Amino acid sequence: MVESPHAAHQAQMPVVTDLYNIDMMLSDEERMVRDTVRKFVRERISPIIGEHFEAGTFPRQLIPELAALGLLGMHLDGYGCAGLSAVCYGLACQELEAGDSGIRSFISVQGSLAMFPIFAFGSEEQKQLWLPRMARGEAIGCFGLTEPDTGSDAAHMRTSARRDGSSYILNGSKMWITNGGIADLAVVWAQAEDGIRGFIVERGTPGFSTSDIHRKLSLRASITSELHFDDCRIPATQMLPGVRGMRGPLSCLDEARYGIAWGSTGAARACYEVALEYAKSRIQFERPIAGFQLVQQKLVGMATELVKAQLLSLQLGRLKDSGHIHPVQISLAKRNNVREALHTAREARSILGANGITLEYPISRHMNNLESVFTYEGTDDIHTLIVGQAITGESAFS
Incomplete structure (x- = not known):
């Protein structure tokens, strides 16, 4: 029997979870990031996440460990951030969500929705003040866009920001805010006289409060909150100067x-x-x-x-x-x-x-x-x- 000329070149059966040998398409650094996060998920998240889901609690004790791995703002450069590639960031998100969507949501909100706008649109003073602390997990952020009456149509948000001398006064509310109940700062979008603007609002500011949303049947191992602004006065220096509009x-x-x-x-x-x-x-x-x-x-x-x-x-x-x-x-x-x-x-x-x-x-x-x-x-x-x-x-x- 004559052997097929292709038989000697046929590869072995690929791994059943990687049928297209995608692993071969990754760099050594990308594989290292993926494997490091996968190991962390297997050892530190998977054993406890079911209990947190059932109890409706977020495992806050993991925040310092996530920070130590460099996962907070990992795709940003400088200011204590890891500066890794977009593919590395994606692979980390993939492994974290294999553990639980709530954990990946925490990372996404911290890095992409709270740190990124400060990095992209903030003043140098704002970046220096917040980004290193957020990368270390010492300050947690949230992102306030969705409102009780405006979801997909965010351009018609009702939260307002009125200029008053060297301050802005915020009024309104935001809904379905991941990390809101534990956040040290909120990046809030509001209607100002010159269009939609972003503001950094610190926890403890008079007129700013949060309330957590309970009885959820989804993302139970994640904190979901409402943000409330009642004549909340913040310095004008807390507006993100680098962008206006949607x-x-x-x-x-x-x-x-x-x-x-x-x-x-x-x-x-x-x-x-x-x-x-x-x-x-x-x-x-x-x-x-x-x-x-x-x-x-x-x-x-x-x-x-x-x-x-x-x-x-x-x-x-x-x-x-x-x-x-x-x-x-x-x-x-x-x-x-x-x-x-x-x-x-x-x-x-x-x-x-x-x-x-x-x-x-x-x-x-x-x-x-x-x-x-x-x-x-x-x-x-x-x-x-x-x-x-x-x-x-x-x-x-x-």
């Missing part, structure tokens, strides 16, 4: 959406891995359920969408690192990856049967969390319309 908050949202596109693949991978191992060990009708066609169909669908989402994220990161990224590309990735991660979680839950609804396994926890990820930083519908406008040239927003 470009400011939207650029911050793009930073966060980028991390979400990566992070959701981590949640999907975690669900797929658990479902695969369960299917191989669960015996029904005297054989593992992994041998049944319907189960294999579900697993193949999960594996395929995971590969596609990871490749989409990696290319998005390469575009960001090369300076060629466009917001439409971020919307496309966020929309696809979160949508498919949620579908993966639901398929994985069905493979586990009744066991899939317990906290003994992470699947329903991920599934519930992804319902929030599906909505925040731009709903699935909004990202659909963003991409739709880009490909048709027609806006469906107005």
Whole structure:
């Protein structure tokens, strides 16, 4: 029998969680960041996160450790930040969300929604005052954009900032604010006389208060709050001088959406891995359920969408690192990856049967969390319309 000329060159079967050998496309530094965060998640987050989810508490004790790993503002340069690449940041988000969306949300809000606007639009004094402390985890930030009556249509926010001599007076409220209850500062967007402006509001400022949102069925291991401003007077020097209008908050949202596109693949991978191992060990009708066609169909669908989402994220990161990224590309990735991660979680839950609804396994926890990820930083519908406008040239927003 003559051996096929291609046989000698055929590679071994790839790892079942990396069917396209994406690992080969990463640099040594990127693999090191991924593996370091994966180890931290395995050792420090996974053993405790189910209890925090059930109790509705955020594991604040992890903040110094996350800071020590350089994960707070890791994609920013200088001011005590790690200055790592966009791909490194994405890989870290992927591994953190494999642990829990709430942990990745904390990192995203701190780095992309609170530190980034100060870095991009703040004065040098504001940067020097806040960014080193935030990178060390000594100061926690939050991002105030969404309001009780304005979500997707943020340009019509009601929170106002009235100039009064050397001060601004803020009135209004913000809703669904991650980290709000523990934040030392809030980056708040408000309507001023000259357009939408960003302000740094410190905890303890008279007229500024927060209240946490309870009875959540999603992101339970994360702090979600309301911010209230009642004649809150702040110095004019706490306004971010480098931006005016919706470009400011939207650029911050793009930073966060980028991390979400990566992070959701981590949640999907975690669900797929658990479902695969369960299917191989669960015996029904005297054989593992992994041998049944319907189960294999579900697993193949999960594996395929995971590969596609990871490749989409990696290319998005390469575009960001090369300076060629466009917001439409971020919307496309966020929309696809979160949508498919949620579908993966639901398929994985069905493979586990009744066991899939317990906290003994992470699947329903991920599934519930992804319902929030599906909505925040731009709903699935909004990202659909963003991409739709880009490909048709027609806006469906107005």
